Amino acid sequence: TQLLEQSPQFLSIQEGENLTxxxxxxxxxxxxxxxxxxxxxxxxxxxxxxxxGEVKKLKRLTFQFGDARKDSSLHITAxxxxxxxxxxCAGGFGSYQLTFGKGTKLSVIP
Amino acid sequence: xAGVAQSPRYxxxxxxxxxxxxxxxxxxxxxxxxYQQILGQGPKLLIQFQNNGVVDDSxxxxxxxxxERLKGxxxxxxxxPAKLEDSAVYLCASSSGLANTGELFFGEGSRLTVL
Numbered sequence: 601t602q603l604l605e606q607s608p609q610f611l612s613i614q615e616g617e618n619l620t621x622x623x624x625x626x627x628x629x630x631x632x633x634x635x636x637x638x639x640x641x642x643x644x645x646x647x648x649x650x651x652x653g654e655v656k657k658l659k660r661l662t663f664q665f666g667d668a669r670k671d672s673s674l675h676i677t678a679x680x681x682x683x684x685x686x687x688x689c690a691g692g693f694g695s696y697q698l699t700f701g702k703g704t705k706l707s708v709i710p
Numbered sequence: 711x712a713g714v715a716q717s718p719r720y721x722x723x724x725x726x727x728x729x730x731x732x733x734x735x736x737x738x739x740x741x742x743x744x745y746q747q748i749l750g751q752g753p754k755l756l757i758q759f760q761n762n763g764v765v766d767d768s769x770x771x772x773x774x775x776x777x778e779r780l781k782g783x784x785x786x787x788x789x790x791p792a793k794l795e796d797s798a799v800y801l802c803a804s805s806s807g808l809a810n811t812g813e814l815f816f817g818e819g820s821r822l823t824v825l
Contacts, residue, residue: 642816
């Protein structure tokens with residue numbers, strides 16, 4: 601089983617601040633997905649990246665896939681209380697395996 | 711379009727008892743997953759089905775956990791006998807294909823408490 605490390609584990613910030621969370625592995629990903637999970641619900645897909653160096657933007661969220669496809673980051677600009685949740689990265693290995701990290705729990709304080 | 715349906719939402723049992731969880735995936739989705747999510751951790755894959763065949767069950771504790779997907783649609787996950795460490799949320803997800811670049815659609819989960 602491949603291991604993904606996410607950091608930080610917990611993050612509490614004020615509304616309007618910027619933040620970055622990270623996802624790292626010693627293995628090369630074939631793909632990388634980011635999900636957000638709210639309490640009492642299942643994770644919801646935010647983005648999928650497959651090409652090393654790829655950058656995708658989703659409104660105030662910017663996702664980057666490392667050149668070597670071993671790491672990824674999620675940057676949120678001007679965080680809002682609605683961004684609160686558990687952010688999970690999921691690394692693809694081979695053609696069908698998908699392994700989740702432990703997540704970063706984000707709290708945005710109004 | 712209806713999402714992934716799971717039941718029950720909550721279940722409390724004593725250790726050594728048995729429990730079963732049911733999942734109905736999105737219509738037409740060939741791939742179905744069962745994940746275990748312990749509090750404070752990310753989802754851990756227990757079993758992955760492609761239609762009614764098992765693709766990956768390497769992390770399923772087969773001495774106590776079993777799962778089936780008859781007719782390639784609904785699925786049931788059973789735990790017998792339950793242990794304290796089985797307390798977790800059991801998430802079912804489905805996707806249209808087998809590739810790990812596709813979106814996984816998750817249900818709301820079934821929260822199990824083992825006393």
